[in-house]
Amino acid sequence: MRRPPATLPPCLALAAMLLAAAPLARAKGTCHALLIGGMPGTPIHARHYRDWLKRFHAYLTKTAGVPAANVTVLSGDKDFTDPLVTGLATGEAIEKAFARQAAGCARDDQFVLFLVGLGTSTGKVPLLVLPGRDVDARQLADWLGKVPAANQVVLNFLSASGDFTPVLSAEGRVVVCANMPSENAPPVYPEFFLRGLESRRADGRDAPAAGKKDGVITVLEAYHWAAWNAAQWIARQHKAGENAWRLDGRESVAIFRKLYVGRTGEDGARLLDPASDASAPDRPVRLKIEGKEDEIAKSSRRVIAEHAGLEDCGAEEPVSALGDEHKDFVPLAGTGEAEPGCLARRVVLGRAELLPAEGR
Numbered sequence: 001m002r003r004p005p006a007t008l009p010p011c012l013a014l015a016a017m018l019l020a021a022a023p024l025a026r027a028k029g030t031c032h033a034l035l036i037g038g039m040p041g042t043p044i045h046a047r048h049y050r051d052w053l054k055r056f057h058a059y060l061t062k063t064a065g066v067p068a069a070n071v072t073v074l075s076g077d078k079d080f081t082d083p084l085v086t087g088l089a090t091g092e093a094i095e096k097a098f099a100r101q102a103a104g105c106a107r108d109d110q111f112v113l114f115l116v117g118l119g120t121s122t123g124k125v126p127l128l129v130l131p132g133r134d135v136d137a138r139q140l141a142d143w144l145g146k147v148p149a150a151n152q153v154v155l156n157f158l159s160a161s162g163d164f165t166p167v168l169s170a171e172g173r174v175v176v177c178a179n180m181p182s183e184n185a186p187p188v189y190p191e192f193f194l195r196g197l198e199s200r201r202a203d204g205r206d207a208p209a210a211g212k213k214d215g216v217i218t219v220l221e222a223y224h225w226a227a228w229n230a231a232q233w234i235a236r237q238h239k240a241g242e243n244a245w246r247l248d249g250r251e252s253v254a255i256f257r258k259l260y261v262g263r264t265g266e267d268g269a270r271l272l273d274p275a276s277d278a279s280a281p282d283r284p285v286r287l288k289i290e291g292k293e294d295e296i297a298k299s300s301r302r303v304i305a306e307h308a309g310l311e312d313c314g315a316e317e318p319v320s321a322l323g324d325e326h327k328d329f330v331p332l333a334g335t336g337e338a339e340p341g342c343l344a345r346r347v348v349l350g351r352a353e354l355l356p357a358e359g360r
Contacts, residue, residue: 029352031066031110032101032149036089037075038117038158039129044268045186048259049116050080052157052190056114057084059197064350070104072097076117076130091133098143110352111149113140116190119158121182126163137167144168151352153219157190162309162318171314174344176223179306180320186268187306188234188259192226197349201225218355220310220334220344227308227321228329235285237302245302246273249282288328312343 037053040046057073060066074089074097087093105111118129127134144152152173156164161177168175178187196202197217202225204213233252240246247256253276262269287304309318310332319340321332334341346354 029108029110030070031060031064031112031350031352032070032105033060033066033072033112033114034094034097034101035071035073035114036094036117036128037073037077037080038089038115038119039131040077040080041118041186042266042268044260044262044266045118046077046079047262048186048191049075049077050082052116052194053080053114054082054084055194055198056155059194060112060350063197066350072101078131089130091130091135091139094130094135095139095143098147102143102147105147105149107148107150108352109149110151110153110347110350111144111147112153112155112349113144114155114157115161116157117159118186119156119160119164119184121160121163121184126160126167128158137164140164141167141170144173145170149352151347151354153347153349155193157187157193159186160184161187165309165311165318166316169311169314169316172343173314174219174312174347175310175318176219176344177309177311177318180309180318183306185305187230187308188255189226189230189306189308191255191259192230192233193222196222196225196229216348216355218345219347219349220332220341222349223308223310223344224321224331230306230308231287231304231322231329232282232285234302234304234306235287236282239300239302240273240275241271244271244273246276248277248280250278250280252282253278286328287322310340310344312347313338313340315340 035053035057037049040049053073057071060071061068073085074087074093075085076089120127120129125136125138127136150172154168154175156175157178162179162181162183165175165177178189202217202222233255236247236249236252237245256272260270261272307320307322309320311318319332321330323330332341333339334345346357
């Protein structure tokens, strides 16, 4: 017969009982995310929104290590039936999703709100256009305010996203918008924001010239890389006929084909000029021609109609590193307290704790 196990000493036995009786401690510093796609609009834009939702979900869960259970995806596209979509993005569904996220979050968590789709600012308050009743910026701000996570990031990639920023801005919250106030073009910025994260090329890119790579991509680095590269890609395009554009560069041509080339006559589709060189390198172009401000406007070059902005000081108005269409790229330093970029340079998507202020 086997001998019974030796009796534990009294002190160890008491400790074992207390450990067994105690509830499991909640893991600290987790990330929660709500991804929302609005009304799809044209078929070609619907493809963009589906792609961006899927890729950002994959980045959070596979690269950033966010538990899939912490990520909710809602879409206003009734034809988007991917398994990752939790449900249809209606006003009621979004409110309930915020409530669930708020109940599962703690102050030491991170909360990320990701928005793509159609936004409008034709009325007094900007609207996220949805099936059924739309949701306005004040409602989004109210729901965000009920989420206890101290580290909050809003990636607002709607059209007219810049007009949402003064309402969504709050102390301790980073808001990235795909365009500045009064700009309402459907942005291409999300494509570049995701590419910078996925390829890790945004690492160390606080400016057009490469900076120090440390294996960590801050929100400020991702913002800068995408703002610069989206503007460069737009500026490379030259009118080559009715709804046709010419541009050179391997990645530039590939992105154009992905975003614009669709079925003949499809709303939102554009033609790529056959003379475009898909084997050429993606060379930088000048965003400003000093002393010749009208030259760009008079040329065949596509006008940059979106200037991605950032607000992270509670100052309400976003700031763009691109300035207007005639200005060169000027990175947001964020090195001083309350300077634009000061919080974004310490925030990493998927990581609840802030990076140290020193050396960032």
